[in-house]
């Protein structure tokens with residue numbers, strides 16, 4: 489039975505004397521559902537995520553969390569002071585919550601090591617990791633909390649195209665395996681749409697939302713992303729090739 493993990497009702501937010509950053513937002517996130525939040529720069533995506541996670545209090549409106557909600561958050565970037573000797577293993581351990589986790593720390597680390605291929609990174613200082621390695625470690629840190637909602641803020645930013653594709657595959661593989669919901673800010677709709685249940689197109693207000701098939705003809709969606717139907721047709725007609733040929737789909741469109 490699916491449950492509503494987060495419900496936001498009539499959210500408005502204003503920073504200081506500026507105009508509204510968010511204007512009457514209503515939305516729900518449901519267990520096991522993959523939601524992708526899209527919108528231009530400055531549309532209010534990060535603000536909305538902070539409000540949904542109760543990191544930021546909205547100017548008006550209500551956010552309610554299911555009592556069972558457990559969030560794993562993967563930030564867009566992380567600044568680690570290079571003078572701080574923090575190994576990957578220690579960094580992951582700091583994210584572990586012994587009170588609420590059904591597993592012990594060593595089991596959780598061993599599982600993540602196997603699923604995300606982290607073994608050779610465990611002893612390395614976090615600040616020495618490459619862009620792709622750091623994103624994998626940030627994903628591991630979000631997952632070590634055993635979340636039922638994984639929140640990802642532009643998870644592939646700053647990494648090369650092939651690694652982007654691999655990281656998205658890893659994220660969706662983990663989502664299916666762990667049966668958790670995802671809320672993701674992403675501009676890479678051509679890479680994520682196959683796995684997205686709900687798209688929310690934000691530009692201070694919700695311009696349109698629903699399945700991609702439902703919103704792809706909406707004028708606000710077309711204005712931002714253009715016609716996605718070539719990608720969709722390709723995915724629908726070439727299902728066996730999807731796993732390996734996302735980049736090709738993009739190139740052929």
Ligand SMILES: Nc1ncnc2c1ncn2[C@@H]1O[C@H](COP(=O)(O)OP(=O)(O)OP(=O)(O)O)[C@@H](O)[C@H]1O
Nearest residue numbers: 503504506509527528529530531532533534535536
């Ligand atoms: N702490 C803050 N103080 C003042 N204004 C802010 C603050 N954070 C965000 N804003 C403003 O609120 C608006 C929405 O910003 P937000 O970062 O939520 O947008 P975004 O859609 O996540 O943007 P991007 O895609 O560029 O990351 C912008 O105009 C931004 O300048």
